[in-house]
Amino acid sequence: MSDSRHVTDVVVVGAGPVGLFAIFECGMVRLKCHVVDALDAIGGQCTALYPEKPIYDIPGHPRIDAADLVRALGEQAAPFAPVYHLGQTVDRLDRQDDGAWRVTTSKGVEIVAKAVLIAAGVGAFGPNRPPLPDIERYEGDAVQYYVKRREDFRGKRVVIAGGGDSAVDWALSLVDVAARIMVVHRRPKFRAAPDSEAKLMALADSKRLDLVIPYQLDSLEGDGKSLRAVIVATLDGEKRRLEADTLLPFFGLAMELGPIAHWGLDLERSLITVDPATCATNLPAVFAVGDIVSYPGKLKLILCGFSEAAMAARAIYPLVHPDTPLHFEYSTTSGVPGAAR
Amino acid sequence: MPKMVFIEKNGNRKEVDAPLGLSVLEIAHRNHIDLEGACEGSLACSTCHVIVDGQWYKKLDEASEDEEDMLDLAFGLTHTSRLGCQIKMTPELDGLTVRLPPATRNMMVDK
Ligand SMILES: Cc1cc2nc3c(=O)[nH]c(=O)nc-3n(C[C@H](O)[C@H](O)[C@H](O)COP(=O)(O)OP(=O)(O)OC[C@H]3O[C@@H](n4cnc5c(N)ncnc54)[C@H](O)[C@@H]3O)c2cc1C
Ligand code: FES
Numbered sequence: 125m126s127d128s129r130h131v132t133d134v135v136v137v138g139a140g141p142v143g144l145f146a147i148f149e150c151g152m153v154r155l156k157c158h159v160v161d162a163l164d165a166i167g168g169q170c171t172a173l174y175p176e177k178p179i180y181d182i183p184g185h186p187r188i189d190a191a192d193l194v195r196a197l198g199e200q201a202a203p204f205a206p207v208y209h210l211g212q213t214v215d216r217l218d219r220q221d222d223g224a225w226r227v228t229t230s231k232g233v234e235i236v237a238k239a240v241l242i243a244a245g246v247g248a249f250g251p252n253r254p255p256l257p258d259i260e261r262y263e264g265d266a267v268q269y270y271v272k273r274r275e276d277f278r279g280k281r282v283v284i285a286g287g288g289d290s291a292v293d294w295a296l297s298l299v300d301v302a303a304r305i306m307v308v309h310r311r312p313k314f315r316a317a318p319d320s321e322a323k324l325m326a327l328a329d330s331k332r333l334d335l336v337i338p339y340q341l342d343s344l345e346g347d348g349k350s351l352r353a354v355i356v357a358t359l360d361g362e363k364r365r366l367e368a369d370t371l372l373p374f375f376g377l378a379m380e381l382g383p384i385a386h387w388g389l390d391l392e393r394s395l396i397t398v399d400p401a402t403c404a405t406n407l408p409a410v411f412a413v414g415d416i417v418s419y420p421g422k423l424k425l426i427l428c429g430f431s432e433a434a435m436a437a438r439a440i441y442p443l444v445h446p447d448t449p450l451h452f453e454y455s456t457t458s459g460v461p462g463a464a465r
Numbered sequence: 466m467p468k469m470v471f472i473e474k475n476g477n478r479k480e481v482d483a484p485l486g487l488s489v490l491e492i493a494h495r496n497h498i499d500l501e502g503a504c505e506g507s508l509a510c511s512t513c514h515v516i517v518d519g520q521w522y523k524k525l526d527e528a529s530e531d532e533e534d535m536l537d538l539a540f541g542l543t544h545t546s547r548l549g550c551q552i553k554m555t556p557e558l559d560g561l562t563v564r565l566p567p568a569t570r571n572m573m574v575d576k
Contacts, residue, residue, distance in 0.1 A: 287537040
C-alpha cells in the first residue's frame with residue numbers, strides 16, 4: 125500500500141503544543157515532518173484537558189485560551205506542509221541498517237526518517253479504563269469506550285458507568301433503543317448540563333432507566349467474550365449484580381506512556397533523560413522535547429518546550445543535511461521559507 | 466519539620482519529611498513514592514488519588530466541588546478518598562497518614 129509507507133526527514137511523536145511548535149522550528153531549518161498523535165485532533169493536553177481555560181504565561185500573550193493557542197500553532201506550522209497521522213499511536217521504533225529510523229503506528233502506517241523527535245507529553249491519550257480483572261478480553265463488543273453505532277444497542281441491556289456529560293448524554297440517547305439502561309455512579313450528583321441532568325432524573329422517576337447509585341464498578345461476569353453481568357459495589361463493599369450485555373465506561377481520558385517505555389530510552393520516573401543543550405536522548409538521532417523530558421532545572425511549561433523545540437531542530441539539522449552547514453538566521457532575516465515539500 | 470506517612474501498595478509504611486505548604490503529591494514525588502499526578506496538580510486527571518487514614522480525614526478541609534468532579538473519574542474509591550494534589554501540609558496535619566489505592570493505573574503497562 126503506497127499511502128501507508130512514507131519517507132521524511134523527521135517524525136514527530138505527539139502533536140501537543142510542543143510537537144506543533146517543533147514542526148515550525150524544523151521547517152525553519154528546512155526539515156520536513158510527519159506527525160503522529162493518538163488523539164483525533166492536534167493540541168495534546170491543551171485540546172483534551174483544558175481547551176476553554178485561559179493560559180497566562182505564553183510570552184507575548186497576556187491571556188490566550190488553550191484552544192486558540194493550538195489553532196495559532198497549527199497555523200504557524202502549516203506553511204511547512206506537515207503530514208499528520210492522527211488517531212493512531214506510534215507503537216514501534218526500529219533502527220534500519222542504513223541508520224534511519226522506521227516508525228510504525230497502530231494503524232500500520234510506516235514512516236522512515238533520519239531523525240525522531242518525541243514530544244509525547246505524559247503519554248498517549250486513550251480511554252481511562254477501569255482496572256477490572258480481564259476487562260481487555262471484553263473490549264470491542266461487550267465493553268466499549270465510545271459509541272460507534274447507536275443501532276448496535278437496540279434491544280441490549282446496557283450498563284453506563286460514570287457521572288459526566290458522556291454518561292448522561294448517552295443514557296438519554298440510548299434509552300430509546302436499548303432494552304434496559306442502568307447508570308452506575310458513585311454519588312447522586314452528575315457533572316452535566318443542568319437540563320440533561322433533569323431529563324435523566326425524569327426518566328429515572330418514570331422507571332424508563334435505572335440509576336444505580338451510590339455504586340462503583342467491581343467486576344465483570346461472563347465467558348471472556350460476551351458479558352452476563354456487571355457486578356457493582358457500594359463504598360462499603362455491598363455488591364449488586366446487574367445483568368447486562370454491554371458496559372460503557374465513561375471515565376474520561378487517561379495518558380499512558382505505553383510503547384515508549386520499550387524503545388530502549390533512558391527513563392527516570394517515566395520521563396526521558398535528555399542532554400539539555402541538544403535534547404538528544406541516549407539513542408542516536410532520537411530527540412525528545414516538552415513534558416516528557418527531564419534534565420536538571422526542567423520546568424513542565426509550554427514555553428520551556430518551545431525553547432527545547434528550537435534547540436532540537438538545530439541539533440537535528442546536521443544529521444539530515446550533513447554537507448550544508450546551517451547559518452544561524454533570525455526569522456526577521458529569513459522570513460518563513462516556502463512550504464518545504 | 467512535620468512528617469507524614471505513605472502506606473505503599475505492598476503495605477510498606479514510609480515516614481517522610483512534610484514541609485509546610487507542600488501538597489501530598491509534591492511530598493510523594495520528593496520521596497520517590499509511586500503516586501502519579503499526571504496533570505501536576507491542576508485538577509485534570511485524578512491519578513493522584515489517595516486514601517486518607519480515617520482519623521486524619523476528619524481534619525482535612527472538605528473537598529471542593531471540582532475535586533469531587535475529578536474523583537468521579539478515579540477507581541477503587543473509599544469513604545476517605547481524596548486527591549493528593551489538593552491536600553496541603555499544615556502544622557495540624559503533622560503525622561498525616563495516607564494509603565496508595567491498589568487500583569491506580571500503571572503508566573508503564575503495555576498495550
Ligand atoms: C489543566 C492544565 C492547565 C495547564 N496550564 C498551563 C499553563 O498555564 N501554562 C503552561 O505553560 N502549561 C500549562 N499546563 C501544562 C501544559 O499543558 C503542558 O506543559 C503541555 O501540554 C506539554 O506539551 P507537550 O506537547 O510536551 O505534551 P502534551 O500536550 O501532553 O501532548 C503530547 C501528545 O503526544 C501524544 N502521544 C504520546 N505518546 C504517543 C504515542 N506513542 N503515539 C502517538 N501519540 C502519542 C499524546 O496523545 C498527546 O496528544 C497545563 C496543564 C493542564 C493539564
Ligand atoms: S495531579 Fe491531576 S488531579 Fe491531582
